[in-house]
Amino acid sequence: MEIKNICCIGAGYVGGPTMAVIAKKNPHLNITIVDINADRIAAWNHPDLSKLPIYEPGLADIVKDTRGENLFFSTDVDSAINNSEMIFISVNTPTKTYGKGKGMAADLKYVELCARNIAKVAKTDKIVVEKSTLPVRTAEAIKSILHNTGNGINFHILSNPEFLAEGTAVTDLLNPDRVLIGGESEEAIESLAKVYSSWVPENNILRTNLWSSELSKLTANAFLAQRVSSINAISELCESTGANVNEVARAIGMDSRIGSKFLNASVGFGGSCFQKDILNLVYIARSYSLNEVADYWEQVIIMNDHQKRRFSDRLIKTLYNTVSGKKIAMFGWAFKKDTNDTRESAAIYVADHLLNEQANISIYDPKVSEERILTDLNYLNTRTEAENRNGVSYTALPLDAVKDAHAIAIMTEWDEFKAYDWQDIYNQMQKPAFIFDGRNLLNKQKMDAIGFEYYSIGQ
Ligand SMILES: NC(=O)c1ccc[n+]([C@@H]2O[C@H](COP(=O)([O-])OP(=O)(O)OC[C@H]3O[C@@H](n4cnc5c(N)ncnc54)[C@H](O)[C@@H]3O)[C@@H](O)[C@H]2O)c1
Numbered sequence: 001m002e003i004k005n006i007c008c009i010g011a012g013y014v015g016g017p018t019m020a021v022i023a024k025k026n027p028h029l030n031i032t033i034v035d036i037n038a039d040r041i042a043a044w045n046h047p048d049l050s051k052l053p054i055y056e057p058g059l060a061d062i063v064k065d066t067r068g069e070n071l072f073f074s075t076d077v078d079s080a081i082n083n084s085e086m087i088f089i090s091v092n093t094p095t096k097t098y099g100k101g102k103g104m105a106a107d108l109k110y111v112e113l114c115a116r117n118i119a120k121v122a123k124t125d126k127i128v129v130e131k132s133t134l135p136v137r138t139a140e141a142i143k144s145i146l147h148n149t150g151n152g153i154n155f156h157i158l159s160n161p162e163f164l165a166e167g168t169a170v171t172d173l174l175n176p177d178r179v180l181i182g183g184e185s186e187e188a189i190e191s192l193a194k195v196y197s198s199w200v201p202e203n204n205i206l207r208t209n210l211w212s213s214e215l216s217k218l219t220a221n222a223f224l225a226q227r228v229s230s231i232n233a234i235s236e237l238c239e240s241t242g243a244n245v246n247e248v249a250r251a252i253g254m255d256s257r258i259g260s261k262f263l264n265a266s267v268g269f270g271g272s273c274f275q276k277d278i279l280n281l282v283y284i285a286r287s288y289s290l291n292e293v294a295d296y297w298e299q300v301i302i303m304n305d306h307q308k309r310r311f312s313d314r315l316i317k318t319l320y321n322t323v324s325g326k327k328i329a330m331f332g333w334a335f336k337k338d339t340n341d342t343r344e345s346a347a348i349y350v351a352d353h354l355l356n357e358q359a360n361i362s363i364y365d366p367k368v369s370e371e372r373i374l375t376d377l378n379y380l381n382t383r384t385e386a387e388n389r390n391g392v393s394y395t396a397l398p399l400d401a402v403k404d405a406h407a408i409a410i411m412t413e414w415d416e417f418k419a420y421d422w423q424d425i426y427n428q429m430q431k432p433a434f435i436f437d438g439r440n441l442l443n444k445q446k447m448d449a450i451g452f453e454y455y456s457i458g459q
C-alpha cells in the first residue's frame with residue numbers, strides 16, 4: 001500500500017517525538033498527531049516552542065522545522081483517521097487501578113477505544129500500527145474489533161514498539177539500535193519499513209511475527225530494569241562490606257559479555273515504563289500459571305521498592321533518627337535528567353516517606369513545576385492536599401532550597417548539580433551539613449574536604 005498520510009493517535013512522550021522525527025526524515029509524508037486532550041494539542045501548536053508539552057533536548061528544533069509543513073497537531077481524531085493510510089496507536093497503557101488485574105495488568109481501555117474509533121470511522125483500507133507497549137497477543141483483540149465492523153474494509157495490524165528513552169528521545173529516534181516490526185502481512189510490514197528506511201539502515205530494521213514483537217518490548221524493559229535492580233542489590237552489600245559499587249560496576253562492566261551500560265547504582269529506577277511493563281509481564285506469566293517465571297521478574301520490582309525505602313530510612317537514621325521539623329532540600333524531582341517527566345520518580349516516594357516523618361521538604365528541579373510536584377504527592381493519597389502543601393515548598397533557585405537545610409537529597413542526576421558552588425551551599429546550611437547522593441553524582445573527596453557529611457549509594 002502506498003503511504004502518503006499518517007495519523008498518530010496520542011500526542012504524548014512517544015507520539016510527539018516519534019512522529020516529529022518521522023516527519024523530518026520523510027518530507028513527502030503528511031503526518032497528523034491527534035489527541036483528545038485539547039490542552040496538550042494547544043501546547044504542541046504553541047507559537048513559543050519553549051511551551052511544548054514535552055521537554056526533550058533537540059525536539060523543539062525538529063518541531064520548528066516540520067510543524068505546519070508536513071507535521072500537524074489536531075483534536076479532530078476522526079478526520080485524521082479517515083485521511084490516513086497508516087494509523088499509529090500511541091496512547092497510554094497504564095497499570096490497571098481497578099477490577100481484575102488491578103495493580104498488575106496493563107489497562108487497555110484507551111487502546112480499545114482507539115480500535116473502536118478506527119473501526120467506526122474508517123472508509124478505506126488501513127494499516128494499524130501498535131506503537132504503545134502492549135501485552136503479548138493484544139493484536140488479536142485489536143484485529144477482532146477491526147475485522148468485525150462488517151463494512152468490508154481491510155485492516156492490517158503491525159506491532160512496532162518504541163524503544164526510545166526519555167531525555168535522549170531525539171537521538172534515540174535518529175539512531176535507533178533497531179526498529180522492530182511484527183506483523184502477518186509482508187506488504188504491510190514493508191510499507192512501514194519504507195517509512196523508517198529514510199534514515200535507519202536496512203540491517204537495523206527487524207521483521208518478526210506479531211507476538212515476538214509485542215513480547216520483545218516487555219522483555220527489553222524487564223532486562224534493563226533488572227540490571228538496575230541487580231546493581232542496586234550489590235550496592236547494599238557494598239555498604240555493609242566496604243566495597244565501592246562504582247568500582248564493582250566498572251570491574252564487571254569491562255567484561256564484554258556483561259557490558260558497561262545501565263550499571264549506575266541509584267535511589268531506584270522510575271519512569272512510566274519499567275514498573276508498569278514488568279508488572280504486566282508478571283501478570284501475563286501468572287495468567288499462564290508460570291509462577292516461577294512471575295516470581296523471578298517480580299523480584300526486580302521488590303528490589304526497587306526496597307532501594308527507595310532504604311534511601312529514606314538511611315537519611316532519617318543518619319539525622320539522629322528524626323527529621324521532624326527539619327528542612328530537607330531535594331535536588332531533582334524528574335525520574336531522570338533531561339526530562340520534565342516525573343512518572344514513578346523515586347523522588348515522589350522518598351518525599352512521601354519523609355513527609356510521614358514530618359520533615360519540611362524544599363524542592364528544586366530545573367524542569368518540573370510546583371503544580372506537578374503537588375499533583376504527584378496528592379496522587380499517592382497518603383495525606384490531604386493541604387497537608388502536602390504544608391510539608392513541601394518549591395523553589396525556583398537551588399540556593400533557596402538549601403538555606404538553613406539540615407540535609408540535601410540528590411534525587412535526579414541533572415548536570416547542573418555538579419557545577420554548583422558546593423562551598424557556598426555548605427555555608428548556607430545547618431551544621432553538620434549532610435548530603436545523601438541518590439545518584440552518586442558528586443565527588444566524595446571534594447565533599448568531605450568542604451566539610452559535608454556525604455553519603456552516597458553503595459560506597
Ligand atoms: N514514555 C516513554 O518513554 C515510552 C517509551 C516507549 C514506549 N512507551 C509506551 O508508549 C505508550 C504511550 O506512552 P506515552 O509516554 O507517550 O504516554 P502519554 O500519557 O504521554 O501520552 C498518551 C496520550 O494519548 C492520549 N489518548 C489517550 N486515549 C486517547 C484516545 N482514545 N484518542 C486520542 N488520544 C488519546 C492521551 O490524552 C495522552 O496525551 C505507552 O504504551 C508506553 O508504555 C512509552
Ligand SMILES: O=c1ccn([C@@H]2O[C@H](COP(=O)(O)OP(=O)(O)O[C@H]3O[C@H](CO)[C@@H](O)[C@H](O)[C@H]3O)[C@@H](O)[C@H]2O)c(=O)[nH]1
Nearest residue numbers: 162163164165166228262263264266269270271273335336
Ligand atoms: O544505570 C542506570 C540506568 C537507569 N537508571 C534509572 O532507570 C530509570 C529508567 O531510565 P531509562 O531507561 O534511561 O529511561 P526511560 O525513559 O524509562 O526508558 C526506558 O523505558 C522506555 C519505555 O518503555 C523504553 O523505551 C526505553 O528503551 C527504556 O530505557 C530512570 O529512573 C533512571 O534514572 C538507573 O538508576 N541506573
